[in-house]
Amino acid sequence: MTGQVRGAQLARLLGQWHALPGRRRSPDYAALASAVRGLLSDARLPLGVRLPAERELAEALRISRTTVTAAYRALRETGHLASRRGAGSWTMLPGTHRVASTGLWTPLDDREMIDLGVAALAAPPQLLGAARAATEDLPRYLGGAGYHPTGIIELREAVADGYAARGLPTSADQIMVTSGTQHALDLVLRLALAPGGNVLVESPTYPNALAALAGRRARITTHGLSVDGGGWEPDLLLGSLRQTRPKLAYLIPEFQNPTGHLMPATLRERVVAAAHAVGTDLIIDESFVDLPLDGTELPPPVAAYDRHSRVISIGGMSKPYWGGLRIGWVRASAPQVQRLAAARVGVDMASPVLDQLVAVHLLADAAAIVADRRAQLAAQRDALLGALADRLPDWRVTVPRGGVTLWAELDGPVSSALARAAEEVGVRLAPGPRFGLDGTLERFLRLPFTLPAADLVEAVGRIAAVRYDLDRTGPQRWREPTVIA
Numbered sequence: 090m091t092g093q094v095r096g097a098q099l100a101r102l103l104g105q106w107h108a109l110p111g112r113r114r115s116p117d118y119a120a121l122a123s124a125v126r127g128l129l130s131d132a133r134l135p136l137g138v139r140l141p142a143e144r145e146l147a148e149a150l151r152i153s154r155t156t157v158t159a160a161y162r163a164l165r166e167t168g169h170l171a172s173r174r175g176a177g178s179w180t181m182l183p184g185t186h187r188v189a190s191t192g193l194w195t196p197l198d199d200r201e202m203i204d205l206g207v208a209a210l211a212a213p214p215q216l217l218g219a220a221r222a223a224t225e226d227l228p229r230y231l232g233g234a235g236y237h238p239t240g241i242i243e244l245r246e247a248v249a250d251g252y253a254a255r256g257l258p259t260s261a262d263q264i265m266v267t268s269g270t271q272h273a274l275d276l277v278l279r280l281a282l283a284p285g286g287n288v289l290v291e292s293p294t295y296p297n298a299l300a301a302l303a304g305r306r307a308r309i310t311t312h313g314l315s316v317d318g319g320g321w322e323p324d325l326l327l328g329s330l331r332q333t334r335p336k337l338a339y340l341i342p343e344f345q346n347p348t349g350h351l352m353p354a355t356l357r358e359r360v361v362a363a364a365h366a367v368g369t370d371l372i373i374d375e376s377f378v379d380l381p382l383d384g385t386e387l388p389p390p391v392a393a394y395d396r397h398s399r400v401i402s403i404g405g406m407s408k409p410y411w412g413g414l415r416i417g418w419v420r421a422s423a424p425q426v427q428r429l430a431a432a433r434v435g436v437d438m439a440s441p442v443l444d445q446l447v448a449v450h451l452l453a454d455a456a457a458i459v460a461d462r463r464a465q466l467a468a469q470r471d472a473l474l475g476a477l478a479d480r481l482p483d484w485r486v487t488v489p490r491g492g493v494t495l496w497a498e499l500d501g502p503v504s505s506a507l508a509r510a511a512e513e514v515g516v517r518l519a520p521g522p523r524f525g526l527d528g529t530l531e532r533f534l535r536l537p538f539t540l541p542a543a544d545l546v547e548a549v550g551r552i553a554a555v556r557y558d559l560d561r562t563g564p565q566r567w568r569e570p571t572v573i574a
């Protein structure tokens with residue numbers, strides 16, 4: 090949505106709409122609709138703007154509301170208008186429909202939509218101060234060319250210190266700064282995986298990791314996580330490693346996305362030993378490591394059990410700080426970091442210096458920022474759990490002790506249908522099958538608690554309303570993707 094046009098403005102644009110050619114043969118509503126189409130086709134009325142409410146336009150044009158209602162209906166029928174109950178009507182052109190984006194991850198510029206497809210917080214208030222301080226530091230770098238393929242030394246040191254504080258001594262030359270954790274994953278895959286290589290992942294897992302693996306044409310084996318209990322089934326996980334002997338395993342041990350599970354220390358140790366025994370390298374995604382809730386104690390990092398450079402850890406600023414910073418990193422052996430940097434110059438050369446300086450300032454204030462984030466997330470999680478218990482009591486959820494998402498088991502295999510129906514009432518959802526490989530997981534839904542509590546409660550109310558509608562209308566209605574804008 091790019092803006093709104095008021096009744097008086099539209100009336101001005103419409104001008105003598107009632108005197109257009111053909112006017113005598115068509116009813117008022119059709120003439121009005123046709124005039125709006127004319128404005129759209131010659132771009133005097135932009136696409137994606139919200140039209141005035143029916144009553145407002147009726148008053149501005151001094152015609153009956155019924156005429157405007159009928160005109161809007163006619164425009165919807167010809168694909169020139171999209172409406173959503175309670176949110177308004179937007180202009181569009183036929184053929185420019187946005188297909189229901191239950192599979193898309195980028196938030197669209199639609200401020201009416203409650204977006205539960207993205208599991209990330211808005212920026213912390215400290216970000217602006219950090220950005221200002223970073224510009225003060227910038228002159229120190231302006232004398233050089235600005236390319237630092239492994240990252241600026243201050244940030245690498247700050248990240249290394251973070252590992253040391255978690256009990257894992259790390260030097261700056263073991264850190265490579267990337268443009269986000271996803272970039273880190275992609276680079277590691279480029280280096281460590283030949284096309285067609287075998288990779289073990291959790292199921293469910295982070296969909297964009299699956300996308301990165303698909304980009305390398307990986308052959309993927311999955312380890313199914315249980316919903317409740319510990320998540321990982323140790324014997325099955327170790328058995329899979331021994332049987333399939335993958336080149337790589339990609340795991341999210343801290344507050345796994347989407348389930349929220351935390352891998353215990355004993356299993357970490359056993360996974361590292363088993364991986365070494367079968368020649369598997371481990372990519373450990375630590376995106377949520379800074380976000381334990383309820384005072385949950387963290388086990389040692391997986392890399393703490395590694396004596397053979399089998400573990401490559403990746404992480405970044407997106408979850409505790411802000412996704413818009415695009416700062417992530419790899420922790421590996423110093424030679425591996427050098428190889429990654431050499432691979433990187435064929436991709437994007439280096440990360441932006443200014444953003445890295447912002448990250449340095451945020452990390453200097455980590456204790457305070459992260460404490461605020463945890464408190465915020467715990468309160469939002471509790472609001473979400475409360476709303477679910479209230480409105481969707483048949484759904485089963487395990488209370489996550491960290492991270493930003495919960496994984497709900499629904500009362501039927503309706504996740505994709507529900508996501509499509511929810512989109513029509515202004516809630517974007519990430520349905521279960523997005524987190525797996527083979528269209529399974531229809532009984533599950535990931536729900537992030539990264540939005541304000543009031544939005545979460547409102548979203549659950551809307552989801553509950555369409556959930557019960559699904560039963561009334563039967564599953565057939567949702568087979569075809571619904572088109573909305």
Ligand SMILES: Cc1ncc(COP(=O)(O)O)c(C=O)c1O
Nearest residue numbers: 269270271295346376405407417
């Ligand atoms: C497990 C996991 N890895 C990686 C990412 C991507 O993070 P970034 O924004 O740092 O690229 C995310 C973001 O949701 C994530 O959940």
